[in-house]
Amino acid sequence: MKPLSELKLKVLDLLKEDARRSPALLATLLGVTEDEVSVAIAELEEDNVIVKYATVVNSGKLDDEKVTALIEVQITPERGRGFEAIAERVYLFPQVKSVYLMSGAYDLLVEVEGRTLKEVASFVSDKLSTLESVLSTKTHFILKKYKQDGIIFEDPEEDRRLMISP
Amino acid sequence: MTVESQQYSDKSMLSYLAPRVREIQPSGIRKFFDLASGNKDIITLGVGEPDFITPWHVREACVYSLERGYTSYTSNAGTPELREAIAEYLHNGFGLNYDPKDEILVTVGGSEAIDLALRALIEPGDEILVPAPCYISYSPISFIGGGVPVEIETYAKDNFKLKAEHLEAKISPKSKVLILNYPSNPTGGIMTYEDWLPIAKLVEKHDLIVISDEIYAELTYGSKHVSFASLPGMKDRTILVNGFSKAFAMTGWRMGYACGHPELIYAMLKIHQYTVMCAPVMGQVAALEALKNGLEEKDQMVESYNQRRRLIVQGLRDIGLSCHEPQGAFYAFPGIETTGLSSDEFAQRLLLEAKVAAVPGTAFGAGGEGYLRCSYATSVNQINEALDRMGKFVHKLKQG
Numbered sequence A: 001m002k003p004l005s006e007l008k009l010k011v012l013d014l015l016k017e018d019a020r021r022s023p024a025l026l027a028t029l030l031g032v033t034e035d036e037v038s039v040a041i042a043e044l045e046e047d048n049v050i051v052k053y054a055t056v057v058n059s060g061k062l063d064d065e066k067v068t069a070l071i072e073v074q075i076t077p078e079r080g081r082g083f084e085a086i087a088e089r090v091y092l093f094p095q096v097k098s099v100y101l102m103s104g105a106y107d108l109l110v111e112v113e114g115r116t117l118k119e120v121a122s123f124v125s126d127k128l129s130t131l132e133s134v135l136s137t138k139t140h141f142i143l144k145k146y147k148q149d150g151i152i153f154e155d156p157e158e159d160r161r162l163m164i165s166p
Numbered sequence B: 001m002t003v004e005s006q007q008y009s010d011k012s013m014l015s016y017l018a019p020r021v022r023e024i025q026p027s028g029i030r031k032f033f034d035l036a037s038g039n040k041d042i043i044t045l046g047v048g049e050p051d052f053i054t055p056w057h058v059r060e061a062c063v064y065s066l067e068r069g070y071t072s073y074t075s076n077a078g079t080p081e082l083r084e085a086i087a088e089y090l091h092n093g094f095g096l097n098y099d100p101k102d103e104i105l106v107t108v109g110g111s112e113a114i115d116l117a118l119r120a121l122i123e124p125g126d127e128i129l130v131p132a133p134c135y136i137s138y139s140p141i142s143f144i145g146g147g148v149p150v151e152i153e154t155y156a157k158d159n160f161k162l163k164a165e166h167l168e169a170k171i172s173p174k175s176k177v178l179i180l181n182y183p184s185n186p187t188g189g190i191m192t193y194e195d196w197l198p199i200a201k202l203v204e205k206h207d208l209i210v211i212s213d214e215i216y217a218e219l220t221y222g223s224k225h226v227s228f229a230s231l232p233g234m235k236d237r238t239i240l241v242n243g244f245s246k247a248f249a250m251t252g253w254r255m256g257y258a259c260g261h262p263e264l265i266y267a268m269l270k271i272h273q274y275t276v277m278c279a280p281v282m283g284q285v286a287a288l289e290a291l292k293n294g295l296e297e298k299d300q301m302v303e304s305y306n307q308r309r310r311l312i313v314q315g316l317r318d319i320g321l322s323c324h325e326p327q328g329a330f331y332a333f334p335g336i337e338t339t340g341l342s343s344d345e346f347a348q349r350l351l352l353e354a355k356v357a358a359v360p361g362t363a364f365g366a367g368g369e370g371y372l373r374c375s376y377a378t379s380v381n382q383i384n385e386a387l388d389r390m391g392k393f394v395h396k397l398k399q400g
Helices: A006-017 A023-030 A034-046 A084-091 A117-128 B019-023 B028-036 B056-067 B080-094 B109-121 B138-144 B164-170 B193-205 B262-275 B281-293 B295-319 B343-354 B380-399
Strands: A067-075 A096-101 A108-114 A134-141 B104-108 B127-132 B148-153 B175-180 B209-213 B238-243 B255-259 B372-375
Touching: A006 A023, A006 A034, A023 A034, A023 B295, A023 B380, A067 A117, A084 A096, A084 A108, A108 A117, A117 A134, B019 B138, B028 B343, B056 B281, B080 B104, B080 B255, B080 B281, B104 B109, B104 B262, B109 B138, B109 B175, B109 B209, B109 B238, B109 B255, B109 B262, B127 B138, B127 B164, B138 B148, B138 B175, B148 B164, B164 B193, B238 B262, B255 B262, B255 B281, B295 B380, B343 B372, B343 B380
Parallel strands: B127 B148, B127 B175, B175 B209, B209 B238
Antiparallel strands: A067 A108, A067 A134, A096 A108, B104 B255, B238 B255
16 A cells, blocks of 8 residues: 555644644645645545544533443454454444454454443343354443543643743 | 732832842733733733643653652752763754763753853953844843843844844944844744854854854754854854753743853853752753653644644734744744734734734834734644634724
8 A cells, every 4th residue: 555645644633633624724734735635635535544524522421421331352263254254243233333353362342332231231142242253252331431532531631821921 | 919010119128129130121021921811711822832731751751750759959060861862962953062071051941041151151241142033031131140232133024034244233342242042032033054154254253152042943844953053163152052941842841951162061050050059850850751752742743833833824914914934933923013003002902802912022122113923832723713813803903
């Protein structure tokens, strides 16, 4: 795969900070034309480098707080396809938010979200554990999120500087 | 009345004061600080320091050293490890060669280094040449030291570079020290190697000593900073001042250093050891960590400043204010003369009516009238909001 141009890398950095930045603003920040930025973004989207523009939500602030669990899954890899087939089986479930192949004591780390504890528990016992190649699961419920995607929820890094200084 | 805003009103106490101290005026920045504090919803472009917090690994190194009980004095000149790291940093970054044993002195901020240098050099009546507009402290501390500050104006049409002809016009037989500050606070002007050459010639011709405050050396956009000390024959004539405040977002740590000829550094060390003894050990630990492992974060911060610089310069020009392109530091210095207001009036009304804090150019001495210092060491969103408010304010002014 060809390495991304410097402009594309910078556009990505700025959009990761705030996805709502307009091409005009990005162009000013980077000292290039708006067209150059638009082309870069279009190519990044086309090449599936930018997959989606999402919003990071502090779920602790919501009344309808969901239940999230991280599940360690041990599996038997499938002949010829390794872990790919089972990973695909798992990530296709809509309850599953993310799936990672891990090194260490277990094979897959699966993030599951549900409306209630019971819903997540049923998913694990009925859907996940019953898959043929799954050997064992260990479920950890998330009690509180302090930081996600580099954003600290409870500490809005306020400006502690004086209003005016030399 | 706060201690900071107290005026000397008690005549009997006033008579005890040294006349020189009585005479110096409080900084023009202080006045605006008083005006701004207490006001709510203000966007500030008035801050002369990074908006980044000192990188965590630097803070953590300090915390860890405290846990292990490193709380004692260090050698007067600073820990050998830190001086060695400074020597290596200056060599790698700016092609300078200083011996950590006797050519580097760790100080309490760059400000102490400048004060030490002036105290080591000035005799009453000596003239101190200062290109202006300039950092607010140079003239007052020259004056407190018994010297006579002589400001040399620099101009927007020259991108606020120091011109040899303007310097030479102010040199007299009493001239002894030239204070340089490039990249410049407040103008953002820089000097290239070619810009420096005629200045160096004059320094040699008139036998001047240079105090080169290079605290913004890391913050240049486009061309790399050229240290005055790196010019042929200038190392021995220059006391290089630098520090950690701006490059590593460490203003509150008060960590700086001076480098120069061993005899000059030794003289400064003597004053330093009788006044502050040594820089705080925890600050020295943090500074060492910043030099060893903080260069990558520094580069990221510089990249952010560069983006904001483009945003604010473009924004100010769109508003209809003239603005030269700052090549260093983190200040834009737009001209506000077309609005018909003085710098002071403009800044006051901008603060009270538009709730944007910036510093009038006059706070920085000669040539500052007609300008405003806008720091872009703040977030993109804050700069955008400030520009929006300034735009409406200027529009209103122009409509009368």
